[in-house]
Amino acid sequence: MTRSLFGTDGIRGTANVEPITAETVLAVAKAAAAQFRRGDHRHVVVIGKDTRLSGYMLEFALTAGFTSMGMEVVLLGPLPTPAVGMLTRSMRADLGVMISASHNPYQDNGIKLFGPDGFKLSDEVERAIEARIAEGGTAAPLAPPDKLGRTQRMEDALGRYIEFVKNTFPRPLRLDGLKIVVDCANGAAYRVAPKVLYELGAEVIPIAVSPDGFNINRNCGATVPSNMQEAVVAHGAHLGMALDGDADRVILADEQGRVVDGDQVMALVARSWNQSGLLDKNGVVATVMSNLGLERYLDSIGIELIRTPVGDRSVVERMRSDGYNVGGEQSGHIVLSRYTTTGDGLIAGLQVLAALVQDGRPASEVLQVFEPLPQLLRNVRLQVSSSLDQVLSLDMVQHAIQNGERTLGESGRLLIRKSGTEPLIRVMAEGEDETLIDRVVGDIVSTIQEAAA
Incomplete structure (x- = not known):
């Protein structure tokens, strides 16, 4: 069967309008639980979200569905999408869920599902979940009263992710002396991103860190980086980082306020990792939208560019199947599978900052890796x-x-x-x-x- 509920990145739509209603999300939770409930062990699902008002409704609907099927629910609160993938795998959970519509405005929302390995579900598994819903049931019985699941909040989820992210930054290095603007899009990274940068020694200028349920991505973040660019110039910062609502993508600005896109980041990381022996398979995976200048530059230093259809999930699938560990999109989804199972804007930003520290030159020189074609x-x-x-x-x-x-x-x-x-x-x-x-x-x-x- 073809998929009708799941799109290219989970389920997404207008909140409280099908399919993003409490009823449908409840049905998805029950069907997903039936799909992943195997054996007699204590089944666990972790649920994270961004800062949209509708996140409360969807969080409770998901919790009801999973607990009714006998799964234990661990609520993470507002955290980036890659944190959910990481914690799903770290906790040996059976399933992970992120409630987010990424870079969309507040009135939209969605859910992204992660398997026990921390990766987003395959098309095949999504079709199986849809089939269970279409059949009018979960194809598995509800839990009896004494087997209902419990719900708890993970109080240290924030700290776990902060330490995980910091450990991707080369340990001998620090960010002392660097002033960094970070635009958190009033979204999922509004607490973690400034803390990570501060704890690594940077002077941090945080913007868009006051979510109210309605202002996520509103005139801020990776899709509207102008505020970040202006703040970089106004504060004399060395670098600017703009994340999107769920922080799985990043757009950078150099010290002159000029935008640096995902193609330049991939070129920089690929060159750096290739020189240090960390680049697997001598290749980088990008989509058909990446600039031809990137392809020519990588070829000039002996690195192959492998292109996929648009979408970070297409990039990840090719990376997994063929063993590459650097990939991403021009739009700022950077996937570094040495550390993560999906795009992580904060970790990508830290790789760039490591290059700045090691090189010692301004960002405008370090980040202009190749000349993009018109x-x-x-x-x-x-x-x-x-x-x-x-x-x-x-x-x-x-x-x-x-x-x-x-x-x-x-x-x-x-x-x-x-x-x-x-x-x-x-x-x-x-x-x-x-x-x-x-x-x-x-x-x-x-x-x-x-x-x-």
């Missing part, structure tokens, strides 16, 4: 998602795409893809000639709009 992305919105394939298959659209590929030749790259969440066709081109890129994208966009009219 890249242009435009979205074409259609009436309904079902028409995307039909429009793309039309002869006039295919002809325009082929013309664009011929125009760019070997000096550029063209990518046409459907959005996985909206009725959009995304048209992206990159190459050495910015004017040419603009013309190629404009011609294809115009043709798609004409074909869809």
